[in-house]
Amino acid sequence: MKRIKIADVLKSESFGNEILVKGWVRTKRVSKNVCFIALNDGSTINNLQIVIDVTPEMEELLAKIHTGASLSVLGKTVESAGSGQKVELQCINPEILGQANPDEYPLQPKRHSLEFLREIAHLRFRTNTFSAVFRIRHAMTFAIHKFFNDKGFSNIHTPIITGSDAEGAGEMFQVTTLDIEKMPRTEDGKIDYTQDFFGKMTNLTVSGQLEAELAAMGLSEVYTFGPTFRAENSNTARHLAEFWMIEPEMAFYDINDDMDLAEEMLQYLVKYALENCREDLEFLHKRREEEQKQKPQNERDSMGLIDRLEFVVANEFARVTYTEAIDILKNSNANKKGQFAYPVESWGTDLQSEHERYLVEKHYKKPVILIDYPKEIKAFYMKQNEDGKTVRAMDVLFPQIGEIIGGSQREEDYEKLLNRINEMHIPEKDMWWYLETRKFGTVPHSGFGLGFERLMLFVTGMGNIRDVIPFPRTPKNAEF
């Protein structure tokens, strides 16, 4: 008999069907004549209640079933006599697929700390919280491809191993097949990379942007969605050494088109989650509410998870220039009362996260897109404004997460781009291919990068980025 998923069983309106389900035991409750097992197969946050009549011959089998065991159950769907569910499965034939020794199995039918579950990341998929998070992660992955596909974008697979160290987005992981114990040297004592696999020094990519730009110069509208690697020693709840990034790159888009797309995409994705992940979001919403109750009144969120998501879908993002933002911050009461650890004084310095949070959470009380940053604090490829001081950069700032998107209109003028490359001491010879796109049929174009796990933080309301990726990679941690 073919197995039916628990999500489908719980949805069905008819009773009396003989069906086969398989899954893992969440809890077992035994009394004299009847035993209840909550079975979950990951197809939904909800469990199917299995009802087993306790007979002498059944007792031996029941004694082997504990939380975590895997079962195959043949049974008949019946209207539940209890109040917790509409349908349940009257067991005809239970079979244990795999036992879970309760003395060793670490998960119990109780609340575990996220820190503890992180240490058993191989088992945490079996918890309500993480199964909900990873179902949502899948839905967001799918929705991203759907969004771009429906708009006529092409997905581009940019290289994971890169020979260019000019991307400038951060420290890189080196890739080599050379024997680290005895590296080959040239006559002047430097490492001889001509003997390495690619004949040159290579690293894991920190961004697919430069390659995506090349593709956009022929396909018009493209996006990448792939893994990205940063060897920064970042120890925060918002950083990973290995994460996934979405990078659209569009020919003929100026900075305003770029912002429109970023805003439309974020609202589309959040709306998609609200419409397609309702039960999981409701579970996470309640979970968060309980968590908030533990906190002192003044640290609690003003909005629940679902309210916050609905708010983002319903409200336009604020669009503010860097210069306006500095004025707002400079004149804010927080600044005058010395509440910032880094007081806002002069134009030209980068904003601290406390400043970004103030703008988003206190001043505008909604997502903010900051544009026209000083060129000194931004990357070489960003389009220079006529004022000679700023570039057409845009950062999308979200409540509690901070920067979720960083993007810009790209500099399409060959001379201006080359000047900037030289000013910033980027090796020109490594960038010949990038520069040639400006030499031959250059067009105005724009793009941005969305940190997928940061989007996940916002959509799920989880507090730590390590809990929205199955196997987090952070400094001193590559377990599993």
Next chain:
RNA sequence: UCCUCCUUAGCUCAGUUGGUUAGAGCACCUGACUGUUAAUCAGGGGGUCCUUGGUUCAAGUCCAAGAGGGGGAGCCA
């Protein structure tokens, strides 16, 4: 990398000014219970108090170093 907090039973945590045999809830085992909802009730077993060194008559408790983890900051997505 910097600041700060934490580490006690399988899990979550309590442990008073340093003082006899280190506790609770959950989990596990035994028993009770006619349908439970993280079932309930009674009883039982379970400890390298993170590691090393020090202070002291006496250290889970005080001091130092180390390890692991959390929160904040920087870097960024």
